[in-house]
Amino acid sequence: MNTETLITGKWTLRIRRPEGAAIPPVILLLHGWTGDENAMWIFASKLPEHYLLIAPRAPHIEPRGGYSWHPPGEKGWPSLDDFRPAVDALLELLAEWPASVPADFSNLRLAGFSQGAALAYSFALLHTERVRALAALAGFLPDGAATFLDGESMRGKPIYISHGSKDELVPVARARQAVQLLDAAGADVAYCESDVGHKLSADCFRGMEMFFQ
Numbered sequence: 721m722n723t724e725t726l727i728t729g730k731w732t733l734r735i736r737r738p739e740g741a742a743i744p745p746v747i748l749l750l751h752g753w754t755g756d757e758n759a760m761w762i763f764a765s766k767l768p769e770h771y772l773l774i775a776p777r778a779p780h781i782e783p784r785g786g787y788s789w790h791p792p793g794e795k796g797w798p799s800l801d802d803f804r805p806a807v808d809a810l811l812e813l814l815a816e817w818p819a820s821v822p823a824d825f826s827n828l829r830l831a832g833f834s835q836g837a838a839l840a841y842s843f844a845l846l847h848t849e850r851v852r853a854l855a856a857l858a859g860f861l862p863d864g865a866a867t868f869l870d871g872e873s874m875r876g877k878p879i880y881i882s883h884g885s886k887d888e889l890v891p892v893a894r895a896r897q898a899v900q901l902l903d904a905a906g907a908d909v910a911y912c913e914s915d916v917g918h919k920l921s922a923d924c925f926r927g928m929e930m931f932f933q
Contacts, residue, residue, distance in 0.1 A: 723761065723773075726821070731813055732757055735821065736764060736773040745852075746823050747932065748810070749775040752834030752858075754786030763831060763857070763920075766929040772823045779809060789839045798835075799863040803842035810843065811850075827852035829932065834890060834918065838862045841898075844877070845869070853878040855928050858887060858918050860894035866901055875906035880931040882924035884916035 726733045734757040738744040747767060749760035757777040764773050778787035790802040814825045828851050832840035837859020844851040845868040856879065879902055883895035892913065899911045910931060914921030920928070 723764075725757070726818075728818055729813070729816060730779070732777040734758060734761065734775045737821070738772050739769045741770045741772075743822050743824050744770055744772045745827065745829065746825060747771045747773050747829040747831055748840075749773060750789070750830065750832035750836030750839050751775065751778065751787075752832075752836050753788055754782050754784055755833070755836070756787055759786075760831070760833060760836075763833075763925075763928065766925070767831075767932055771829070771932075772821070774823075776810070776813065779806065789835055797860065797863050798838065800842050800845065800865050800868065803839050803862055804846065806839055807843045807846055811847070826850070830854040831857065831928070831932075832859060833857045834859050841865060844874075848873040848877070851877070853880075853931070855880040855882070855931060856895075856898065857882045857920055857924075857928065858884065858890055858895075859898075860890050861898040861901065869901055869905040872906065874902065877907045878910075878931070879907050880910045880912075880928055882912045882914075882920050882928060884919060884921065885913055886916060887918045889918045 723736045751759040757775045760775045778789045780788040782788045789806045830840040837856035840854045885892050902909050912924035912927045
């Protein structure tokens with residue numbers, strides 16, 4: 721895959737430039753806990769070639785290795801407010817995006833794995849108008865998200881959720897809860913659950929591929 725590493729400001733990114741689009745649409749690839757800018761490329765090979773793919777490295781060094789989207793050491797499930805600084809930092813990144821890599825940031829697509837999925841949910845709930853669609857892979861709605869699901873902000877929003885019934889890191893009940901809450905808020909939810917652990921099954925991988933087609 722023809723990718724490159726881009727360093728801009730305080731960010732280290734891995735990107736894939738699109739083919740045949742002057743101002744391409746964008747998919748932000750948000751890695752999970754202890755990941756980095758390379759972790760999401762297992763999914764990227766199946767994403768359409770006309771997208772600009774941007775995989776940022778999270779800002780916080782994780783003592784166990786890799787990086788995190790919120791400061792390490794916090795106990796319990798993180799809340800939406802825990803992810804708010806990361807969302808703000810991503811918006812700042814997009815606002816200062818280098819002109820040498822043109823892109824359309826008005827309708828973002830987000831794909832996040834595990835902690836990155838929680839960040840994707842947080843981004844979409846805080847800035848619904850900026851997000852066209854999102855895929856939450858082996859992830860969870862952050863605590864406090866339900867209060868942002870009132871009203872019409874998520875109505876009709878395409879959301880793909882994938883989870884393994886044997887996931888020991890993020891219990892499948894968290895994904896089922898997200899489906900229930902987002903359905904009730906009027907989002908257009910597609911859910912794929914498979915008999916695997918903290919990863920995507922082949923069927924759910926194909927579902928994600930079709931979602932972004």
